Amino acid sequence: MGGESFEIARPPYLPMEMRGERAVADGLPADVSHAFGVFDETLCGIQEDGMSPSDHLWLPERENACGACREAAAVIDERRPQDMRGEEARLSVARRPGA
Incomplete structure (x- = not known):
């Protein structure tokens, strides 16, 4: 992390159908x-x-x-800025003096 600047990399963007796991528990309805x-x-x-x-x-x-899970997933998906969805979604940040 030395130097004058560094990069922040976000986790790669994946569409809703590729990033969520199905919940399992004894009390959930099977259907x-x-x-x-x-x-x-x-x-x-x-x-x-x-x-x-x-x-x-x-x-x-x-x-x-x-x-309701579908609606919540769509809200989460909409929060990811369109320009930060590619594999190169990185942002260079200059260090603050004294940090």
């Missing part, structure tokens, strides 16, 4: 596919003890995908 969020919670806010991401992607275009 609705929910997206795993964080802290034992789905993107739509359902909390279950022991919830975890599965080995399978959560696919928002599937008929059984939770609509």
Whole structure:
């Protein structure tokens, strides 16, 4: 990190259908596919003890995908600036004096 400037790299952008895992927990209905969020919670806010991401992607275009999870995923997706979605999404930042 020496020198006058450094680069900040964002994680690579992935479309919704490539970045989310399906949530699994004993209390979730089997006929609705929910997206795993964080802290034992789905993107739509359902909390279950022991919830975890599965080995399978959560696919928002599937008929059984939770609509509220789909809406939350779309909001998250819209937050990523269009110009920061490429593989070269880097920003050079000058060091502040004394930092």
